[in-house]
Amino acid sequence: MDAWLQWAKGPLFWTALAFMLVGLMRHLGLTLWETVRAYRRAGDKSVPIGQVLGTTLNWLFPIQRLRNRWFYSLTTFVFHIGVILVPLFLAGHIKLWEGALGISWPALSNPLATTLTLMVVAASIALVLQRAAASDSRILSRFQDYALPLFIAVPFVSGFLVMHPAWNPLSRDPVLLVHILSADLLMLLVPMTKLSHMTLLPITQLVSQLAWHFPQDAGQRVGVTLGKENEPI
Amino acid sequence: MATAQKYSYNVEARGLESRDKPRRFLQAFAAVLQHGNYGVALDTFARLSAKCGRCAASCQLYEATGAPEDIPCHRSELLLKIYRRYFTQSGLLKARLWGGFTLTDAYIDEMAEAYYRCTACRRCKANCPVGIDHGLITHLSRWVLAEIDVIPRALLVSVREQLEGATKNTSAIPVPALKDTCEFLEEELQDIYNVEIKYPFDVEGAEYVFFPAVSDYLMEADTLMGNAAVMHVTDASWTIGTGNYDGINYGLFYSDRMMERIVHNVIAEVRRLKGRKILIGECGHATRSAWYVPAFGGPDAPPVVNCLEYAHRMLEAGRIPLKPELIPERVTYHDPCNIARSGRIVEQPREILKAICADYVEMTPNRTENYCCGGGGGTVSIDEIREFRTGPLGKRKAEQIRDTGAHIVISPCANCKKQLRELCQDNDLEDVEVLGLHDLLLRVIDFGVPTSVGAAAPGQSEAADWRG
Numbered sequence: 146m147d148a149w150l151q152w153a154k155g156p157l158f159w160t161a162l163a164f165m166l167v168g169l170m171r172h173l174g175l176t177l178w179e180t181v182r183a184y185r186r187a188g189d190k191s192v193p194i195g196q197v198l199g200t201t202l203n204w205l206f207p208i209q210r211l212r213n214r215w216f217y218s219l220t221t222f223v224f225h226i227g228v229i230l231v232p233l234f235l236a237g238h239i240k241l242w243e244g245a246l247g248i249s250w251p252a253l254s255n256p257l258a259t260t261l262t263l264m265v266v267a268a269s270i271a272l273v274l275q276r277a278a279a280s281d282s283r284i285l286s287r288f289q290d291y292a293l294p295l296f297i298a299v300p301f302v303s304g305f306l307v308m309h310p311a312w313n314p315l316s317r318d319p320v321l322l323v324h325i326l327s328a329d330l331l332m333l334l335v336p337m338t339k340l341s342h343m344t345l346l347p348i349t350q351l352v353s354q355l356a357w358h359f360p361q362d363a364g365q366r367v368g369v370t371l372g373k374e375n376e377p378i
Numbered sequence: 379m380a381t382a383q384k385y386s387y388n389v390e391a392r393g394l395e396s397r398d399k400p401r402r403f404l405q406a407f408a409a410v411l412q413h414g415n416y417g418v419a420l421d422t423f424a425r426l427s428a429k430c431g432r433c434a435a436s437c438q439l440y441e442a443t444g445a446p447e448d449i450p451c452h453r454s455e456l457l458l459k460i461y462r463r464y465f466t467q468s469g470l471l472k473a474r475l476w477g478g479f480t481l482t483d484a485y486i487d488e489m490a491e492a493y494y495r496c497t498a499c500r501r502c503k504a505n506c507p508v509g510i511d512h513g514l515i516t517h518l519s520r521w522v523l524a525e526i527d528v529i530p531r532a533l534l535v536s537v538r539e540q541l542e543g544a545t546k547n548t549s550a551i552p553v554p555a556l557k558d559t560c561e562f563l564e565e566e567l568q569d570i571y572n573v574e575i576k577y578p579f580d581v582e583g584a585e586y587v588f589f590p591a592v593s594d595y596l597m598e599a600d601t602l603m604g605n606a607a608v609m610h611v612t613d614a615s616w617t618i619g620t621g622n623y624d625g626i627n628y629g630l631f632y633s634d635r636m637m638e639r640i641v642h643n644v645i646a647e648v649r650r651l652k653g654r655k656i657l658i659g660e661c662g663h664a665t666r667s668a669w670y671v672p673a674f675g676g677p678d679a680p681p682v683v684n685c686l687e688y689a690h691r692m693l694e695a696g697r698i699p700l701k702p703e704l705i706p707e708r709v710t711y712h713d714p715c716n717i718a719r720s721g722r723i724v725e726q727p728r729e730i731l732k733a734i735c736a737d738y739v740e741m742t743p744n745r746t747e748n749y750c751c752g753g754g755g756g757t758v759s760i761d762e763i764r765e766f767r768t769g770p771l772g773k774r775k776a777e778q779i780r781d782t783g784a785h786i787v788i789s790p791c792a793n794c795k796k797q798l799r800e801l802c803q804d805n806d807l808e809d810v811e812v813l814g815l816h817d818l819l820l821r822v823i824d825f826g827v828p829t830s831v832g833a834a835a836p837g838q839s840e841a842a843d844w845r846g
Contacts, residue, residue, distance in 0.1 A: 172425070179418035186415060188673035196721070204507055213505060214435060221430075282431030284446040285455075290429050337468075342426045342508055349422055349509035356419035356514050359673050364635035366413040371406060371525060378538040378636070 146318045153325040154241075161332040168336025169344040176345060180352055187358035192351075201350040217279075220271045227265035228297065231258055232328070237308070259308065262301050269298040289338060296334075299327040385490050387760045390534065393527035400481040404464055406525035411465060414634065416518050419511070424458045424466065426508040427451065433502035433512060438749050439495060442770035450502040450512035453492045456485075457519045490528045493519045494763075497754030497771070498631075499715040504747065516755070517630075524633040532759040533628045537636050540624060541643075547592040547624035556623060559595045563603050573825040575603075575610040580651065581617035586683070587648045588618050589625030589668070590659025591792035598792065601660050604816025605685055607823050611699060612692045616657060622647035625664035626792075631756030637667055638674050645675045656682045660814045662714030662791035663756075665723070684717065686790055686815060690726035693733060699824040704736040709818070710784035712741065712775070712798060713748035714791035721746050727790055727815055734822045741778040749774045751789070753797025767797060768804035776805035790815045 184190065203209060211218045232238060236252035243249040253261070272294045276282045303324035306313040313320060335341060342349075360366075368374040384394050411417045433450040434440050440448040447453065462469040463479050472478065493516050500513030523529070536548040545552050551559075560577035567575045578584070586609075594602050609616045622643055629637025648656055658665045668682040692698050711731055717723035724745045731738050743749070752772025757763060768776075779787055779802070787802075787810055789795055798812040821831065 176418060176422060179421070183415040183418055188676065189670070191672070193720075200509070204509065207507065210507075213432065217430075276431075279431060280444075281434035281440070281446075281449050282429065285429040285431055285449060285451050287429060339426050339428055342428070345422060345426060346508065349426065352419050352422045353503075353509045353511045353514065356416050356511070358415060359634060359638075359670065360413065360415060361674055361676060362638070363410075363413045363415070364633070364638035367406075367409045367525075368635050370409040370412065373525075373635075378534070378542055 146322070149322055150318060150325070153322060153329060157329050158325065161329040165332040165335045169341060172336060172341050173344045173348075176348055176352065180348065180355060183352075183355045183358070186360040186363075187355065188361035189358055192354060192358065197350050197354050201347060204350070205347060217275050220268050220275065223264050224268035224272060224294070227261040227268070227301075231261050231265065231301070231304075234258070235304075255308070259305065262305050265301045266298050266305070269294040269301075293334075293338065293340065296327070297331065300324050300331065303327065383762075385487070385494070385528075386763050386766065387494060387530040387532070388762055389528060390531055393529060395527075396483045399483050399486050399526050402526045403486055403522060404460075404481065407460065407522045408465070409525075410518070410522055410634075414518075416514075419514065420458065420461045420518075421466070423454070423508075423510045423515070424462050427455070427458060427510060428508055430507065432505045432507065433510075436502045436505040438501070438752070438774035439771055442773045447488075447492055448495060450496070451506075451510070453496055454510060454512045454515040456489050456492055457515050457522075486523070486526070486528070489519060490523055493523065494530060494755075494757065494760075495766075495771075497715075497750045497752070497757055499750035499754045500719050501715070501747070501750065503719075520632045521634055524636075529632050530756070530760050532761065533632050533756050536626070536759065537628050537633075537640070540626070540628075541636070541639055546622060546643075548626045548628065549592045549596055549624075551592060551595055553620045556595060556618075556620070560618070563599060563606065566599065567603055567606070570831055571607070571820075571825055571829045572827045573607075573610070573829075575606050577606055578617045580620055581615075583652045583654075584615045584617035585654050586614060586616040586657035586688075587651055587653035587655070587680075588616055588657045588659065589623065589644060589664065590685075591626050591661035591664050592624035593626070593792055594659060594661075598660075598795070598814055598817075600817035600820060601814035602816075604814065604818075604820035605659060607820050607825075608685070608689050608692065608698060608816065611823060611825070612697045614688075617651060617653065619647045619651050619653075621650055625658050625661055625668065627664060627667035628756055628759070630663050630667045637670065641667060641670055641674045644668065645671060645679055648680045654680060656680050657688065658682060658684045660685060660790040660792065660816060662716035663793060666716035669722075684723060686717075686723055686726050686730070689816070689819065690730055693730055698819075699826070700734065701822050701824045703822070705734055705786075705818055705822065706736050707785040708737040708739060708783060709735045709786045709788060710739050710741050710779065710782040711744070712751060712779075712787055712789040712794055713745060714789060714794045715748065715750050715754050716791070718748055719746055727788070730815060730819065731788060734818060739782050739784060741782050741784075749778060751775050751794040751797040752801060753793055756793075758793045758797040764800060764804075768801045772797065772801040772805070776801050776807060779807060779810060780805075785809065785811060786818070787812045788815050788818060789813075 234253045235258050239249050239252050273291055276286055303320050306320045307324055429451060437450050460481055463473060496516045498513040498516040503511045503513060539550050540546060540548045567573055627637055627640045629640050656668055658668050665684045671679045671682050709731060711727060752767050752775050757767055787798055789798055795812050802810045
């Protein structure tokens with residue numbers, strides 16, 4: 146068991162982390178590259194940058210958006226806060242970083258982290274239930290749309306059990322292994338799924354706007370490529 | 379040319395041939411991705427689409443039909459699926475390993491239907507957490523479909539006449555008829571308002587070259603008289619070019635390739651006349667397409683001014699003298715999506731209306747969050763889908779109008795006006811009058827001479843009887 150744990154928190158963890166970071170950087174790099182290219186090709190370079198920035202911030206911190214479908218929105222809001230804060234600011238996690246790399250940063254208090262953890266678990270279940278309950282989102286949903294929130298809950302449930310042995314019906318080590326393995330797998334999934342929005346979200350509004358900034362002669366070039374430039378309408 | 383009813387709208391015969399459509403669609407899609415700026419947006423949308431369903435709550439069509447295929451995200455997925463399968467490495471790899479989705483004729487038919495049920499009003503864009511612009515996807519999909527000849531016939535014949543026809547405009551109005559019409563309008567202005575106003579043709583070096591929706595010359599006499607009156611009282615230097623007098627650009631609704639050519643023709647006419655600015659009449663999509671003048675014409679292209687912006691600026695500067703009496707009827711304002719969604723022309727018309735109306739009320743929601751009239755994206759020109767436009771698509775707008783209790787709905791857009799009139803006819807709102815903003819402004823301009831009508835005059839002037 147110990148060897149498994151060492152492997153999961155050692156080589157596998159570092160591989161998964163590197164895969165996630167490199168994958169996300171690749172997405173971000175390619176998207177930025179293409180965005181700059183789109184801008185350079187745009188015939189009209191007057192991008193309403195203030196408006197784009199406003200919309201971007203509005204969605205990065207979607208407080209105003211709580212009005213629309215408020216319970217669903219509130220659930221996603223709570224879910225995101227916990228998912229971002231707990232893995233990064235749990236005291237136990239920071240201690241591991243300190244041991245491995247000698248760096249540390251301020252931690253959440255354990256009771257607060259526990260509260261956030263339980264909120265993530267509740268929110269992930271609520272997200273899935275609400276997705277299934279509303280006919281529009283049910284129709285749209287793919288397998289991954291149900292699977293991802295539930296899978297994200299796995300490291301939170303197992304983490305809670307590791308931190309609170311009194312609640313844990315199983316022995317500590319297998320649960321800890323599930324915790325680490327599920328987190329590792331999650332990191333591997335991030336660049337390959339919609340979870341990559343964690344880096345791409347700040348740029349989507351700009352990308353969306355630039356698509357309307359047509360290159361000066363795009364239409365004509367398409368006509369030439371398709372051999373239609375002299376074809377009657 | 380023969381047309382047949384394969385889709386809810388008519389297309390010409392060559393659009394019905396099923397020979398090789400999927401391959402041709404993919405070829406056209408590839409060309410558009412290669413030369414256009416859509417690629418990075420599609421890539422991001424395809425990756426991040428969260429399928430949350432928030433867009434469903436903002437779509438007036440889905441609200442009315444409840445049909446899954448009318449959810450904006452569901453519709454966009456039709457194109458994103460093709461993009462993922464044929465234009466991403468992982469899609470190509472998955473297809474090689476496991477097969478799966480293949481583009482078929484039936485799938486293309488589904489898209490042809492779906493992308494003309496959406497008016498590309500872009501209301502849902504504001505509700506998408508990851509910024510997916512479903513209107514953009516409708517716009518793009520229609521272009522790719524157009525390259526395999528799936529185009530509503532109504533849009534196609536208009537563009538054909540504009541780019542290749544004898545009259546060079548979508549309503550096929552020859553120059554002599556245009557001049558007759560303007561002479562008639564001059565007489566009307568003389569008879570009703572006791573004022574001599576000229577429609578100047580081919581004046582070289584004018585500051586403004588005027589491009590209304592050309593259909594205004596057939597349908598909207600009061601709007602055009604209002605336009606001329608505003609130019610007259612503000613001593614503007616303006617002209618109508620007989621080489622090109624049509625602001626309509628249906629390329630916006632189905633093909634960037636056509637839109638680009640039409641915009642180039644507008645610029646060419648302004649250059650021929652050595653004019654300085656492009657003045658667009660009361661028309662939403664004409665204005666939005668003219669906003670692409672710098673995109674297609676480069677930095678030296680003439681600036682674009684919408685007549686509402688002009689009238690608003692002049693009114694603020696105190697250069698439009700107004701009669702003391704206000705328009706007494708209750709008036710409301712419908713925001714045309716093409717000028718309001720981006721927030722570019724939202725307050726100007728309101729400020730004009732508040733200055734001239736005694737009882738101005740807003741419909742809710744409004745401004746950038748307005749509902750489409752139900753005839754957006756060129757669908758208003760497709761007469762064979764009227765039942766759909768004034769039914770599920772326009773239902774929400776009809777309710778909004780009814781809730782205001784207004785007698786007059788102002789909408790400075792030729793397409794919105796046609797749709798709203800049909801909408802009122804088909805939804806028991808016969809008492810509601812749909813007018814352009816300049817129609818109303820004309821009634822209250824003080825020409826400094828006694829006139830035969832006051833502000834309270836009904837909209838049906840003699841000129842309006844001549845309509846059609």
